[in-house]
Amino acid sequence: MTQDLLSGKTALITGCGRGIGKSIALTLARAGADIVVNDIDQDTAENLAGEITDLGRKALVCCGSVGSRTDVDATFAKIKDKFKHLDILVNNAGITRDNMLLKMTDQEWDQVLDVNLKGVFYCIRAAAEMMKEQAYGKIINLTSVTALTGNVGQANYAASKAGVIGMTKTLARELARYQVTVNAVAPGFIDTPMTASIPDEIKQTIVRGIPLGRAGSPQDIANLVKFLSSDESAYITGQVISCNGGIYI
Numbered sequence: 001m002t003q004d005l006l007s008g009k010t011a012l013i014t015g016c017g018r019g020i021g022k023s024i025a026l027t028l029a030r031a032g033a034d035i036v037v038n039d040i041d042q043d044t045a046e047n048l049a050g051e052i053t054d055l056g057r058k059a060l061v062c063c064g065s066v067g068s069r070t071d072v073d074a075t076f077a078k079i080k081d082k083f084k085h086l087d088i089l090v091n092n093a094g095i096t097r098d099n100m101l102l103k104m105t106d107q108e109w110d111q112v113l114d115v116n117l118k119g120v121f122y123c124i125r126a127a128a129e130m131m132k133e134q135a136y137g138k139i140i141n142l143t144s145v146t147a148l149t150g151n152v153g154q155a156n157y158a159a160s161k162a163g164v165i166g167m168t169k170t171l172a173r174e175l176a177r178y179q180v181t182v183n184a185v186a187p188g189f190i191d192t193p194m195t196a197s198i199p200d201e202i203k204q205t206i207v208r209g210i211p212l213g214r215a216g217s218p219q220d221i222a223n224l225v226k227f228l229s230s231d232e233s234a235y236i237t238g239q240v241i242s243c244n245g246g247i248y249i
């Protein structure tokens with residue numbers, strides 16, 4: 001039964017107020033998990049928490065930036081207090097500050113690396129402490145096709161997402177002894193608020209290059225994350241799994 005897949009589990013999904021993260025949060029909740037909702041925007045987080053409780057699951061809102069050590073520490077203190085355990089961590093929070101290299105500022109570089117890479121480090125380190133005690137955990141990191149192919153205007157983003165892949169493979173080796181799996185999901189071009197701001201002409205060129213003939217949906221990604229969050233993927237660790245309509249094979 002779908003609802004039993006994750007029943008009794010607690011999942012933290014970072015940056016899940018909208019887009020792919022929101023879809024993941026609702027999908028895991030429908031599969032039975034209680035959800036820790038993290039986002040920098042309080043209103044979107046509260047709205048999502050309402051949708052989760054409507055599904056009959058518990059929701060804990062922890063707003064803040066994953067790039068802030070203080071915010072991450074506060075989130076994990078709340079998780080320990082309310083749920084006592086954390087079974088699933090989905091590192092979804094991510095930002096873009098696209099610019100051509102010669103125009104890219106130090107700030108654009110730092111902002112993207114702080115959220116997309118250091119944020120993943122902060123969250124995994126805090127989660128791993130709990131998961132080690134439980135001798136159980138599922139960590140899923142959102143990387144990107146951009147990490148595998150590169151993309152004009154995204155030196156900062158591609159570097160951060162490639163870093164996530166290196167971290168995934170390393171931590172899969174380190175945390176296996178605690179029965180914690182660590183995998184990465186590499187979405188292709190997905191219809192989200194993040195891709196909505198790409199100039200139309202560029203967007204059309206990208207979609208024309210997708211063999212399956214369409215942009216992906218957040219649900220396409222959430223379905224894969226659900227599998228990697230469940231015991232159906234018990235023997236999979238250290239992998240980067242693409243979900244990209246064939247845009248990069």
Ligand code: CAA
Nearest residue numbers: 096098099100144145146152153188189194195198199202
């Ligand atoms: N391939 C080759 N050349 C390209 C190119 C591409 N994909 N995109 C732009 N160029 C070229 C342009 O033709 C232009 O060439 P000329 O100077 O000869 O005219 C040059 O690069 C500069 O491009 P722009 O005029 O567009 O430069 P800009 O400073 O106005 O804008 C930009 C730069 C902000 C990076 C803009 O090009 C842009 O928004 N690009 C889209 C970036 C993108 O794909 N982002 C993905 C976001 S979604 C996401 O990140 C999720 C995920 O995981 C995939």
